[in-house]
Amino acid sequence: MPSLDDLRKRISSVKSTQKITKAMKMVAAAKLRRAQEMAEKGRPYSDKMDFVIQNLSKAISDPSNAPKLLVGTGDDKTHLCVVMTADRGLCGGFNTNICKLAKNYFNEIIKTSKNLKIITVGTKGLDQLKRDYGKYIIKKINFKDKKKISFEDAEVIGKEIVKLFKNKEFDKCVIFFNKFKNVISQIPQKQQVIPAKKDDVSKKDEASSYEFEPEEDEILDDLLPKNISTQIYKAFLENSASEQGSRMTAMDNATRNAGDLVDRLTINYNRSRQAAITKELIEIISGAESL
Amino acid sequence: MDQDFNLEIISPEKILLKDKVKSVIIPSYEGEMTILPDHIPLITFLRPGITKVFGSKEVKYFLEEGTVEFSNNTLIILSSTIIPIDLLTGEKVSKMVEESKSQLSKNQLDDKMRYIISHKLDSLSKINQ
Numbered sequence: 001m002p003s004l005d006d007l008r009k010r011i012s013s014v015k016s017t018q019k020i021t022k023a024m025k026m027v028a029a030a031k032l033r034r035a036q037e038m039a040e041k042g043r044p045y046s047d048k049m050d051f052v053i054q055n056l057s058k059a060i061s062d063p064s065n066a067p068k069l070l071v072g073t074g075d076d077k078t079h080l081c082v083v084m085t086a087d088r089g090l091c092g093g094f095n096t097n098i099c100k101l102a103k104n105y106f107n108e109i110i111k112t113s114k115n116l117k118i119i120t121v122g123t124k125g126l127d128q129l130k131r132d133y134g135k136y137i138i139k140k141i142n143f144k145d146k147k148k149i150s151f152e153d154a155e156v157i158g159k160e161i162v163k164l165f166k167n168k169e170f171d172k173c174v175i176f177f178n179k180f181k182n183v184i185s186q187i188p189q190k191q192q193v194i195p196a197k198k199d200d201v202s203k204k205d206e207a208s209s210y211e212f213e214p215e216e217d218e219i220l221d222d223l224l225p226k227n228i229s230t231q232i233y234k235a236f237l238e239n240s241a242s243e244q245g246s247r248m249t250a251m252d253n254a255t256r257n258a259g260d261l262v263d264r265l266t267i268n269y270n271r272s273r274q275a276a277i278t279k280e281l282i283e284i285i286s287g288a289e290s291l
Numbered sequence: 292m293d294q295d296f297n298l299e300i301i302s303p304e305k306i307l308l309k310d311k312v313k314s315v316i317i318p319s320y321e322g323e324m325t326i327l328p329d330h331i332p333l334i335t336f337l338r339p340g341i342t343k344v345f346g347s348k349e350v351k352y353f354l355e356e357g358t359v360e361f362s363n364n365t366l367i368i369l370s371s372t373i374i375p376i377d378l379l380t381g382e383k384v385s386k387m388v389e390e391s392k393s394q395l396s397k398n399q400l401d402d403k404m405r406y407i408i409s410h411k412l413d414s415l416s417k418i419n420q
Contacts, residue, residue: 041305048301048367052360056334151303151371210362213321213335222336223358226371233303 004276007269011262018258024090025251032183032244039180039241046234049227053196056220059210067217069162069224072195073171078115080161080170080194081105084177084235085125086243087144092250094178094186094243095124101188102176106133117170121157149236151229158229165194173228177235178242184249186242193231196224294328297365298344300352302373312346315366317359318414332362339411341376341418342368351376353418355411379418388415 002010057070083102085095102125109116119139120126126140141157143149161173173194178186212219295311315326318340326333337357344350357370391408394400400408 038304042303044299044306045301045303045369048299048360049358049369052334052358052367052369055360055362210332210334210360213319213324213333219334219336219358226358230303 001272004269004272007265007272011265011269014258014261014265018255018262021251021254021258025248025255028091028244028248028251032241032248035237035241035244036180039237042234042237046230049223049230053223053227055210056216056223057196059212059216067220067224069165069194069228070196070220073168075171076114078117078170078172079109080117080119080164080173082119082121082157082161082173082175082232083125083129084175084232084239085120085122085128086239087123087142088243089124090250091243091247092253094246095122095128097186097188098176098178099125099128101190102129103132105174105176105190106136115170119157119161149233149240151233154233154236155229158225158232161194161228161232162225170194175232175235177239178246180238180241180245183245186246191231191235193228196227296326296328296330298346298368299365300342300344300368300370300373302369303371307352307373307375308344308350310344310346312344314345316343316345317368318342318354318410319359326361326366328364330361330366334358334360337368337370338407340414342373353379353414356407376418384415384418388412391415 053070057066081102083098085098089095106116106118116133116136118129118133118137119141120129120137121141121143123142123144126137126142130137139160143153146153164170165173172192174190174192176188176190179189180186295313298308298310298312298315299306300308313328317324317326318337319335320338321335323340324335335358337354337359339355340353342352342354344352352373353376354368354370354374355372357368357373359369360367391411395405395408395412
């Protein structure tokens with residue numbers, strides 16, 4: 001049975017924790033609004049870019065000569081996985097969800113005895129993955145000291161990936177991130193960026209045969225690396241919105257839990273206080289009676 | 292000439308413009324190009340230059356690169372470096388001119404880069420006037 005003093009200390013400690021989680025929730029809510037806006041505004045760009053590329057890939061006359069970034073190397077041996085997580089914790093299942101999805105994929109690759117290479121973006125993902133998959137990680141990127149991630153930062157990663165691909169370091173590239181659906185639900189996603197061509201492209205609207213200027217290959221050479229940067233930038237935006245959303249819900253829950261705990265502790269405290277008073281009274285009365 | 296077509300100018304950060312317009316002049320990689328309604332489907336990319344939009348009013352944008360797609364009477368301009376010309380102050384322009392000049396003075400540029408930078412200088416000097 002904790003003493004009255006202990007209970008009082010606990011209550012005040014829980015209360016100050018509650019203050020912190022409440023403040024974090026407020027901050028996350030403010031940041032969320034900005035991040036969400038950016039994610040939503042950024043979507044058309046990457047969607048349209050993808051659309052143009054899918055159209056282009058349909059129009060290509062000779063698939064065997066098409067750029068490797070579009071159709072792939074024809075091999076399926078080495079997979080490069082870019083796992084994008086946050087740099088900060090205390091955001092509920094945000095980082096864990098991405099890592100879980102990524103781990104499932106990793107295990108599948110290892111089971112089929114393909115090669116695996118991992119690039120981690122964000123420190124939290126690295127922390128979770130390095131124990132089991134440390135030997136596969138070839139590069140670690142984080143933006144801890146950056147407040148806002150710009151398109152240029154995404155371009156740096158994109159160029160790095162293209163360089164690795166040109167050096168024939170991998171055949172397929174997949175990125176993992178959280179798609180922001182709404183404040184309470186973020187869906188971990190995996191997206192294939194290399195090869196850019198989707199297998200299930202329907203060939204029905206062949207009517208839109210395009211005029212290219214300059215030649216198709218030249219456009220593709222220019223567009224495909226840009227597309228990778230764009231997809232990564234999109235993943236960044238979605239991720240940062242998801243992170244704030246996830247943190248907001250997590251902190252909201254934490255604040256509520258802390259409130260419940262304070263209530264319970266207060267009842268306990270009052271009960272023990274009353275018990276102590278009653279005990280004292282009984283002692284006084286029985287003392288007086290015995291006189 | 293009262294026909295319109297849809298124009299969307301999109302940067303990674305936001306949609307800059309979504310409107311019905313009469314014609315657009317774009318600095319395509321191989322030369323300037325005017326897009327009118329019912330143009331045939333087209334995909335091309337851009338060199339540094341000025342995009343002129345003739346809609347309800349005339350708007351100009353400066354951009355350094357970009358991708359353009361025209362299909363179904365919709366023109367999509369994707370560019371990560373597009374700015375409305377009104378926002379380009381003389382100071383900014385002269386800074387960009389300096390930068391590109393110093394880039395141009397380096398010798399290890401290939402022809403393609405040289406071509407792009409010289410066009411950038413060219414269109415920047417036009418803004419200055």
